[in-house]
Amino acid sequence: MEVSTEEKIIQAAEKIFVRDGFDGARMQDIANEAEINKALLHYYFRSKEKLFEHILQRKMKDFIPRIQAVLRKEMSVMDKLEGIVDGYLRMLSQNPRLPIFLLYSTYRNPAIMQHMPHEIFRDLIAFIDDAIQKKQLKKLDPSQFLLSLLGMCFFPFVAWPVASHMLEKSESEYVAFLKGRKVEIMKVIRELAYETDSS
Amino acid sequence: MEVSTEEKIIQAAEKIFVRDGFDGARMQDIANEAEINKALLHYYFRSKEKLFEHILQRKMKDFIPRIQAVLRKEMSVMDKLEGIVDGYLRMLSQNPRLPIFLLYSTYRNPAIMQHMPHEIFRDLIAFIDDAIQKKQLKKLDPSQFLLSLLGMCFFPFVAWPVASHMLEKSESEYVAFLKGRKVEIMKVIRELAYETDSS
DNA sequence: GTCTATATACAGATAGAC
Protein backbone atom coordinates (compact mmCIF):
# COMPACT_ATOMS: atom_id res chain seq x y z
CA MET A 1 0.00 0.00 0.00
CA GLU A 2 3.01 2.27 0.56
CA VAL A 3 3.58 4.67 -2.29
CA SER A 4 7.14 5.87 -2.71
CA THR A 5 7.82 9.56 -2.36
CA GLU A 6 9.06 9.71 -5.92
CA GLU A 7 5.80 8.24 -7.16
CA LYS A 8 3.78 10.69 -5.06
CA ILE A 9 5.75 13.55 -6.58
CA ILE A 10 5.19 12.30 -10.10
CA GLN A 11 1.46 11.88 -9.57
CA ALA A 12 1.19 15.35 -8.08
CA ALA A 13 3.35 16.97 -10.74
CA GLU A 14 1.28 15.36 -13.49
CA LYS A 15 -1.90 16.78 -12.05
CA ILE A 16 -0.56 20.29 -11.51
CA PHE A 17 1.42 20.59 -14.74
CA VAL A 18 -1.41 19.25 -16.88
CA ARG A 19 -3.81 21.64 -15.18
CA ASP A 20 -1.65 24.76 -15.09
CA GLY A 21 1.07 24.30 -17.70
CA PHE A 22 4.77 24.87 -17.11
CA ASP A 23 4.59 28.61 -16.55
CA GLY A 24 1.41 28.48 -14.52
CA ALA A 25 2.41 25.65 -12.22
CA ARG A 26 4.01 26.38 -8.82
CA MET A 27 6.45 24.06 -7.14
CA GLN A 28 4.62 24.84 -3.89
CA ASP A 29 1.35 23.56 -5.37
CA ILE A 30 3.01 20.35 -6.46
CA ALA A 31 4.51 19.91 -3.00
CA ASN A 32 1.13 20.49 -1.38
CA GLU A 33 -0.54 18.05 -3.74
CA ALA A 34 2.10 15.42 -2.95
CA GLU A 35 1.83 16.25 0.75
CA ILE A 36 5.55 16.75 1.08
CA ASN A 37 7.92 19.65 1.38
CA LYS A 38 8.99 21.90 -1.46
CA ALA A 39 12.65 21.15 -0.87
CA LEU A 40 12.05 17.47 -1.52
CA LEU A 41 11.04 18.24 -5.08
CA HIS A 42 14.50 19.62 -5.68
CA TYR A 43 16.05 16.67 -3.92
CA TYR A 44 14.40 14.19 -6.30
CA PHE A 45 14.38 16.29 -9.43
CA ARG A 46 16.98 18.98 -9.63
CA SER A 47 14.78 21.75 -10.98
CA LYS A 48 11.28 22.59 -12.09
CA GLU A 49 12.39 22.23 -15.68
CA LYS A 50 13.78 18.73 -15.11
CA LEU A 51 10.62 17.66 -13.33
CA PHE A 52 8.50 19.04 -16.12
CA GLU A 53 10.47 17.28 -18.82
CA HIS A 54 10.12 14.02 -16.96
CA ILE A 55 6.35 14.40 -16.76
CA LEU A 56 6.07 15.51 -20.36
CA GLN A 57 8.04 12.54 -21.69
CA ARG A 58 5.86 10.21 -19.66
CA LYS A 59 2.63 11.76 -20.85
CA MET A 60 3.65 12.09 -24.46
CA LYS A 61 4.14 8.37 -24.68
CA ASP A 62 0.49 7.75 -23.77
CA PHE A 63 -0.59 10.27 -26.32
CA ILE A 64 0.07 8.67 -29.65
CA PRO A 65 0.44 4.89 -29.59
CA ARG A 66 -1.69 2.04 -28.22
CA ILE A 67 -2.95 1.96 -31.80
CA GLN A 68 -0.28 -0.43 -33.00
CA ALA A 69 -2.16 -3.33 -31.41
CA VAL A 70 -5.30 -2.57 -33.38
CA LEU A 71 -3.38 -2.42 -36.64
CA ARG A 72 -1.95 -5.87 -36.15
CA LYS A 73 -5.23 -7.60 -35.50
CA GLU A 74 -7.02 -9.54 -38.20
CA MET A 75 -9.81 -7.15 -39.03
CA SER A 76 -11.35 -5.38 -41.95
CA VAL A 77 -10.04 -1.93 -42.77
CA MET A 78 -13.17 -0.36 -41.43
CA ASP A 79 -13.00 -2.26 -38.16
CA LYS A 80 -9.41 -1.21 -37.70
CA LEU A 81 -10.32 2.41 -38.32
CA GLU A 82 -13.11 2.09 -35.81
CA GLY A 83 -10.65 0.60 -33.34
CA ILE A 84 -8.35 3.57 -33.75
CA VAL A 85 -11.14 6.11 -33.34
CA ASP A 86 -12.51 4.24 -30.36
CA GLY A 87 -9.08 4.00 -28.75
CA TYR A 88 -8.46 7.72 -28.99
CA LEU A 89 -11.92 8.74 -27.90
CA ARG A 90 -11.71 6.54 -24.81
CA MET A 91 -8.32 7.90 -23.87
CA LEU A 92 -9.53 11.45 -24.41
CA SER A 93 -12.66 10.95 -22.35
CA GLN A 94 -10.50 9.81 -19.47
CA ASN A 95 -7.91 12.57 -19.94
CA PRO A 96 -9.72 15.53 -21.48
CA ARG A 97 -7.01 18.05 -20.59
CA LEU A 98 -4.10 15.97 -21.78
CA PRO A 99 -4.08 16.90 -25.47
CA ILE A 100 -4.24 20.66 -24.97
CA PHE A 101 -1.50 20.41 -22.38
CA LEU A 102 0.76 18.45 -24.70
CA LEU A 103 0.01 20.52 -27.76
CA TYR A 104 0.51 23.78 -25.92
CA SER A 105 3.71 22.59 -24.31
CA THR A 106 5.18 21.68 -27.67
CA TYR A 107 4.07 24.99 -29.07
CA ARG A 108 5.86 26.81 -26.28
CA ASN A 109 8.96 24.71 -26.74
CA PRO A 110 9.08 22.78 -30.02
CA ALA A 111 12.53 21.40 -29.17
CA ILE A 112 10.74 18.99 -26.86
CA MET A 113 9.69 16.94 -29.86
CA GLN A 114 13.27 16.11 -30.81
CA HIS A 115 13.44 13.46 -28.14
CA MET A 116 10.15 11.85 -29.07
CA PRO A 117 9.93 8.71 -31.18
CA HIS A 118 8.73 9.68 -34.62
CA GLU A 119 8.16 6.29 -36.18
CA ILE A 120 4.76 5.84 -34.59
CA PHE A 121 2.86 7.49 -37.40
CA ARG A 122 4.56 5.37 -40.07
CA ASP A 123 2.47 2.32 -39.34
CA LEU A 124 -0.70 4.36 -39.45
CA ILE A 125 0.20 6.01 -42.74
CA ALA A 126 1.29 2.70 -44.22
CA PHE A 127 -1.98 1.11 -43.17
CA ILE A 128 -4.02 3.89 -44.75
CA ASP A 129 -1.90 3.87 -47.86
CA ASP A 130 -2.35 0.14 -48.18
CA ALA A 131 -6.11 0.43 -47.84
CA ILE A 132 -6.15 2.99 -50.63
CA GLN A 133 -3.98 0.84 -52.90
CA LYS A 134 -6.38 -2.02 -52.35
CA LYS A 135 -9.28 0.23 -53.30
CA GLN A 136 -10.87 -0.11 -49.90
CA LEU A 137 -10.54 3.58 -49.17
CA LYS A 138 -11.16 6.28 -51.71
CA LYS A 139 -8.18 8.05 -53.17
CA LEU A 140 -6.94 10.50 -50.57
CA ASP A 141 -3.53 11.61 -49.40
CA PRO A 142 -2.79 9.27 -46.48
CA SER A 143 -1.15 11.92 -44.28
CA GLN A 144 -3.96 14.33 -44.91
CA PHE A 145 -6.52 11.67 -44.17
CA LEU A 146 -4.76 10.85 -40.92
CA LEU A 147 -4.82 14.47 -39.79
CA SER A 148 -8.50 14.69 -40.67
CA LEU A 149 -9.19 11.60 -38.63
CA LEU A 150 -7.20 12.87 -35.67
CA GLY A 151 -8.72 16.31 -36.00
CA MET A 152 -12.21 14.90 -35.78
CA CYS A 153 -11.26 12.93 -32.67
CA PHE A 154 -9.13 15.47 -30.85
CA PHE A 155 -10.61 18.83 -31.71
CA PRO A 156 -13.80 18.58 -29.62
CA PHE A 157 -11.59 17.93 -26.59
CA VAL A 158 -8.91 20.48 -27.44
CA ALA A 159 -11.55 23.12 -28.01
CA TRP A 160 -13.76 22.09 -25.09
CA PRO A 161 -14.54 25.43 -23.41
CA VAL A 162 -14.98 27.27 -26.71
CA ALA A 163 -17.02 24.56 -28.37
CA SER A 164 -19.36 23.89 -25.46
CA HIS A 165 -20.02 27.60 -25.11
CA MET A 166 -20.57 28.13 -28.82
CA LEU A 167 -22.89 25.17 -29.05
CA GLU A 168 -24.69 26.55 -25.99
CA LYS A 169 -24.27 23.32 -24.08
CA SER A 170 -23.74 22.88 -20.37
CA GLU A 171 -20.86 20.76 -19.10
CA SER A 172 -23.02 17.65 -18.82
CA GLU A 173 -24.70 18.27 -22.16
CA TYR A 174 -21.32 18.56 -23.80
CA VAL A 175 -20.17 15.32 -22.19
CA ALA A 176 -23.26 13.60 -23.57
CA PHE A 177 -22.59 15.18 -26.94
CA LEU A 178 -19.07 13.74 -26.93
CA LYS A 179 -20.43 10.29 -26.20
CA GLY A 180 -22.17 10.38 -29.57
CA ARG A 181 -18.98 11.39 -31.29
CA LYS A 182 -17.75 7.96 -32.31
CA VAL A 183 -20.85 7.14 -34.31
CA GLU A 184 -20.70 10.45 -36.16
CA ILE A 185 -17.03 10.16 -37.00
CA MET A 186 -17.58 6.64 -38.30
CA LYS A 187 -20.41 7.87 -40.50
CA VAL A 188 -17.98 10.27 -42.12
CA ILE A 189 -15.30 7.63 -42.51
CA ARG A 190 -17.69 5.12 -44.01
CA GLU A 191 -18.46 7.58 -46.76
CA LEU A 192 -14.78 7.55 -47.59
CA ALA A 193 -14.72 3.78 -48.09
CA TYR A 194 -15.98 1.62 -50.88
CA GLU A 195 -18.62 -0.93 -50.05
CA THR A 196 -16.03 -3.69 -49.76
CA ASP A 197 -16.76 -4.41 -46.14
CA SER A 198 -15.64 -7.96 -45.52
CA SER A 199 -16.67 -8.27 -41.93
CA MET B 1 2.02 57.75 -39.96
CA GLU B 2 1.90 58.40 -36.22
CA VAL B 3 0.78 55.39 -34.24
CA SER B 4 -0.75 56.17 -30.86
CA THR B 5 0.95 54.75 -27.79
CA GLU B 6 -2.13 52.77 -26.95
CA GLU B 7 -2.08 51.14 -30.37
CA LYS B 8 1.62 50.34 -30.03
CA ILE B 9 0.92 48.69 -26.70
CA ILE B 10 -1.91 46.63 -28.12
CA GLN B 11 0.16 45.46 -31.07
CA ALA B 12 3.03 44.52 -28.79
CA ALA B 13 0.82 42.82 -26.24
CA GLU B 14 -0.87 40.78 -28.94
CA LYS B 15 2.44 39.51 -30.18
CA ILE B 16 3.85 38.64 -26.77
CA PHE B 17 0.69 37.17 -25.26
CA VAL B 18 -0.06 35.03 -28.32
CA ARG B 19 3.53 33.80 -28.32
CA ASP B 20 4.00 33.22 -24.58
CA GLY B 21 0.54 32.95 -23.06
CA PHE B 22 -0.63 34.82 -19.99
CA ASP B 23 1.65 33.11 -17.49
CA GLY B 24 4.66 33.08 -19.79
CA ALA B 25 4.44 36.70 -20.94
CA ARG B 26 6.41 39.43 -19.15
CA MET B 27 5.26 43.01 -18.95
CA GLN B 28 8.88 43.99 -19.60
CA ASP B 29 8.87 42.09 -22.89
CA ILE B 30 5.69 43.83 -23.96
CA ALA B 31 7.18 47.19 -23.05
CA ASN B 32 10.34 46.42 -25.03
CA GLU B 33 8.32 45.27 -28.01
CA ALA B 34 6.27 48.48 -27.90
CA GLU B 35 9.45 50.51 -27.39
CA ILE B 36 8.04 52.25 -24.35
CA ASN B 37 8.45 52.06 -20.63
CA LYS B 38 6.99 49.38 -18.43
CA ALA B 39 5.18 51.90 -16.26
CA LEU B 40 3.24 53.14 -19.26
CA LEU B 41 1.59 49.77 -19.61
CA HIS B 42 0.06 50.25 -16.19
CA TYR B 43 -0.91 53.78 -17.03
CA TYR B 44 -2.97 52.68 -20.04
CA PHE B 45 -4.16 49.34 -18.72
CA ARG B 46 -4.31 48.99 -14.98
CA SER B 47 -2.82 45.53 -14.74
CA LYS B 48 -1.43 42.64 -16.70
CA GLU B 49 -4.73 40.86 -16.29
CA LYS B 50 -6.72 43.79 -17.68
CA LEU B 51 -4.37 44.11 -20.63
CA PHE B 52 -4.62 40.41 -21.31
CA GLU B 53 -8.40 40.40 -21.22
CA HIS B 54 -8.48 43.28 -23.66
CA ILE B 55 -6.24 41.42 -26.09
CA LEU B 56 -8.13 38.19 -25.68
CA GLN B 57 -11.50 39.78 -26.37
CA ARG B 58 -10.07 41.40 -29.47
CA LYS B 59 -8.53 38.21 -30.79
CA MET B 60 -11.48 36.00 -29.98
CA LYS B 61 -13.67 38.09 -32.21
CA ASP B 62 -11.47 37.35 -35.22
CA PHE B 63 -11.53 33.69 -34.38
CA ILE B 64 -15.01 32.56 -35.17
CA PRO B 65 -16.95 34.82 -37.51
CA ARG B 66 -16.22 36.32 -40.93
CA ILE B 67 -18.19 33.32 -42.11
CA GLN B 68 -21.55 35.05 -41.92
CA ALA B 69 -20.82 36.81 -45.20
CA VAL B 70 -20.29 33.54 -47.03
CA LEU B 71 -23.54 32.13 -45.72
CA ARG B 72 -25.58 35.01 -47.04
CA LYS B 73 -24.24 34.83 -50.58
CA GLU B 74 -26.17 33.15 -53.33
CA MET B 75 -24.22 29.96 -53.71
CA SER B 76 -24.71 26.25 -53.72
CA VAL B 77 -24.32 24.44 -50.42
CA MET B 78 -21.00 23.02 -51.51
CA ASP B 79 -19.65 26.39 -52.55
CA LYS B 80 -20.64 27.85 -49.22
CA LEU B 81 -18.90 25.03 -47.38
CA GLU B 82 -15.85 25.62 -49.52
CA GLY B 83 -16.02 29.30 -48.64
CA ILE B 84 -16.07 28.50 -44.95
CA VAL B 85 -13.16 26.10 -45.18
CA ASP B 86 -11.22 28.52 -47.32
CA GLY B 87 -11.91 31.38 -44.93
CA TYR B 88 -10.64 29.50 -41.91
CA LEU B 89 -7.60 28.07 -43.65
CA ARG B 90 -6.55 31.49 -44.88
CA MET B 91 -6.94 33.01 -41.45
CA LEU B 92 -5.02 30.15 -39.88
CA SER B 93 -2.19 30.37 -42.40
CA GLN B 94 -1.76 34.00 -41.49
CA ASN B 95 -2.11 33.40 -37.74
CA PRO B 96 -0.88 29.88 -37.07
CA ARG B 97 -0.42 30.43 -33.34
CA LEU B 98 -3.75 32.11 -32.74
CA PRO B 99 -5.96 29.06 -32.24
CA ILE B 100 -3.73 27.30 -29.74
CA PHE B 101 -3.39 30.55 -27.82
CA LEU B 102 -7.14 31.06 -27.64
CA LEU B 103 -7.96 27.46 -26.89
CA TYR B 104 -5.34 27.22 -24.20
CA SER B 105 -6.37 30.51 -22.64
CA THR B 106 -9.96 29.37 -22.38
CA TYR B 107 -8.81 26.08 -20.93
CA ARG B 108 -6.85 27.89 -18.25
CA ASN B 109 -9.75 30.17 -17.52
CA PRO B 110 -13.09 29.00 -18.91
CA ALA B 111 -14.88 31.97 -17.34
CA ILE B 112 -13.47 34.03 -20.20
CA MET B 113 -16.06 32.55 -22.52
CA GLN B 114 -18.95 34.03 -20.55
CA HIS B 115 -18.40 37.41 -22.15
CA MET B 116 -18.17 36.06 -25.68
CA PRO B 117 -21.06 36.19 -28.13
CA HIS B 118 -22.46 32.71 -28.48
CA GLU B 119 -24.90 33.20 -31.31
CA ILE B 120 -22.28 32.92 -34.00
CA PHE B 121 -22.56 29.19 -34.35
CA ARG B 122 -26.32 29.29 -34.72
CA ASP B 123 -26.18 30.46 -38.32
CA LEU B 124 -23.68 27.77 -39.17
CA ILE B 125 -25.71 25.04 -37.54
CA ALA B 126 -28.90 26.32 -39.13
CA PHE B 127 -27.24 26.36 -42.53
CA ILE B 128 -26.02 22.78 -42.15
CA ASP B 129 -29.35 21.65 -40.80
CA ASP B 130 -31.12 23.24 -43.72
CA ALA B 131 -28.83 21.53 -46.20
CA ILE B 132 -29.59 18.18 -44.59
CA GLN B 133 -33.35 18.80 -44.62
CA LYS B 134 -33.11 19.60 -48.32
CA LYS B 135 -31.24 16.35 -48.87
CA GLN B 136 -28.18 18.13 -50.10
CA LEU B 137 -26.04 16.79 -47.27
CA LYS B 138 -26.26 13.28 -45.97
CA LYS B 139 -27.98 12.71 -42.67
CA LEU B 140 -25.57 13.79 -39.96
CA ASP B 141 -25.93 15.60 -36.68
CA PRO B 142 -25.34 19.26 -37.61
CA SER B 143 -23.33 20.12 -34.49
CA GLN B 144 -21.22 17.03 -34.87
CA PHE B 145 -20.64 17.77 -38.52
CA LEU B 146 -19.58 21.30 -37.66
CA LEU B 147 -17.02 20.09 -35.13
CA SER B 148 -15.69 17.62 -37.68
CA LEU B 149 -15.34 20.38 -40.21
CA LEU B 150 -13.62 22.70 -37.76
CA GLY B 151 -11.46 19.87 -36.50
CA MET B 152 -10.20 19.14 -39.97
CA CYS B 153 -9.38 22.80 -40.50
CA PHE B 154 -7.93 23.70 -37.11
CA PHE B 155 -6.21 20.57 -35.90
CA PRO B 156 -3.21 20.65 -38.25
CA PHE B 157 -2.46 24.16 -36.98
CA VAL B 158 -3.20 23.47 -33.33
CA ALA B 159 -1.03 20.37 -33.42
CA TRP B 160 1.70 21.90 -35.58
CA PRO B 161 4.88 20.90 -33.75
CA VAL B 162 3.61 17.42 -32.94
CA ALA B 163 2.17 16.75 -36.36
CA SER B 164 5.13 18.03 -38.37
CA HIS B 165 7.48 15.94 -36.26
CA MET B 166 5.35 12.82 -36.45
CA LEU B 167 4.95 13.16 -40.20
CA GLU B 168 8.71 13.68 -40.39
CA LYS B 169 8.33 16.94 -42.24
CA SER B 170 10.53 20.01 -41.99
CA GLU B 171 8.97 23.40 -41.33
CA SER B 172 8.79 24.25 -45.02
CA GLU B 173 7.54 20.80 -45.96
CA TYR B 174 4.78 21.12 -43.41
CA VAL B 175 3.82 24.53 -44.74
CA ALA B 176 3.58 23.05 -48.23
CA PHE B 177 1.55 20.18 -46.81
CA LEU B 178 -0.91 22.63 -45.27
CA LYS B 179 -1.33 24.36 -48.64
CA GLY B 180 -2.82 21.15 -49.97
CA ARG B 181 -5.20 20.92 -47.06
CA LYS B 182 -8.19 22.66 -48.60
CA VAL B 183 -8.43 20.24 -51.50
CA GLU B 184 -8.27 17.24 -49.19
CA ILE B 185 -10.87 18.57 -46.79
CA MET B 186 -13.20 19.31 -49.69
CA LYS B 187 -12.76 15.76 -50.98
CA VAL B 188 -14.03 14.51 -47.63
CA ILE B 189 -16.91 16.94 -47.56
CA ARG B 190 -17.98 16.13 -51.09
CA GLU B 191 -18.40 12.51 -50.08
CA LEU B 192 -20.88 13.73 -47.49
CA ALA B 193 -23.04 15.45 -50.09
CA TYR B 194 -25.48 14.09 -52.63
CA GLU B 195 -24.74 14.75 -56.28
CA THR B 196 -27.10 17.71 -56.32
CA ASP B 197 -24.41 20.20 -57.20
CA SER B 198 -26.12 23.08 -58.96
CA SER B 199 -23.07 25.19 -59.70
C1' DG C 1 1.94 61.25 -21.01
C1' DT C 2 6.29 59.47 -20.18
C1' DC C 3 10.09 58.53 -17.63
C1' DT C 4 13.36 56.59 -13.40
C1' DA C 5 13.45 54.63 -9.19
C1' DT C 6 11.45 51.83 -5.86
C1' DA C 7 8.11 49.07 -3.16
C1' DT C 8 6.17 44.62 -2.60
C1' DA C 9 5.48 39.96 -3.33
C1' DC C 10 6.57 35.56 -4.44
C1' DA C 11 8.82 32.18 -7.20
C1' DG C 12 12.69 28.63 -7.64
C1' DA C 13 16.46 27.02 -5.42
C1' DT C 14 19.85 26.00 -1.57
C1' DA C 15 21.93 25.35 3.35
C1' DG C 16 22.00 22.88 7.00
C1' DA C 17 19.73 20.58 11.12
C1' DC C 18 17.71 16.22 12.17
Add this chain to the structure above:
DNA sequence: GTCTATCTGTATATAGAC
Protein backbone atom coordinates in the same frame (compact mmCIF):
# COMPACT_ATOMS: atom_id res chain seq x y z
C1' DG D 1 15.30 11.28 3.13
C1' DT D 2 12.84 14.93 5.03
C1' DC D 3 12.28 19.01 7.21
C1' DT D 4 12.68 24.55 8.39
C1' DA D 5 14.71 28.61 7.29
C1' DT D 6 16.70 31.47 4.04
C1' DC D 7 18.97 33.26 -0.19
C1' DT D 8 18.46 35.24 -4.63
C1' DG D 9 16.32 36.68 -8.55
C1' DT D 10 12.70 38.69 -10.85
C1' DA D 11 7.82 39.83 -11.64
C1' DT D 12 3.94 43.16 -11.12
C1' DA D 13 2.83 47.36 -9.63
C1' DT D 14 3.30 52.14 -7.75
C1' DA D 15 5.43 56.91 -6.45
C1' DG D 16 6.84 60.78 -7.93
C1' DA D 17 9.87 63.87 -10.95
C1' DC D 18 9.56 66.02 -15.40
